[in-house]
Amino acid sequence: MAGVLKIEISESADILKPRLNQESNAIKRAKLQVLWWIQTGQSSQVNDLAKRGGHHRTPVSRWLSAYRRDLVAI
Numbered sequence: 001m002a003g004v005l006k007i008e009i010s011e012s013a014d015i016l017k018p019r020l021n022q023e024s025n026a027i028k029r030a031k032l033q034v035l036w037w038i039q040t041g042q043s044s045q046v047n048d049l050a051k052r053g054g055h056h057r058t059p060v061s062r063w064l065s066a067y068r069r070d071l072v073a074i
Helices: 013-022 026-039 046-053 057-070
Strands: none
Touching (some): 013 026, 026 046, 026 057, 046 057
C-alpha cells in the first residue's frame, strides 16, 4: 500500500509519553509526538502524521529517515 510507513520504533509508548510531556523544545516535542502516534497505532502514513502535527510532509519524512538511521528517539 502506498504511503504506509515501514519503520519500527524502538521505544515503547510508555517511554515516549513521559519524554513527550517533559520536552520543552517545540521541534523535539513535535518529533516525539510523531513517534508516539506511530507507536500507539494512531497513524501509519506520513501525510496524516504531518497533518496531525501541523507540519509539511517533507520535514516529517526527514525526521523519520533520521530516526531510521540513528535508531534513537529524536
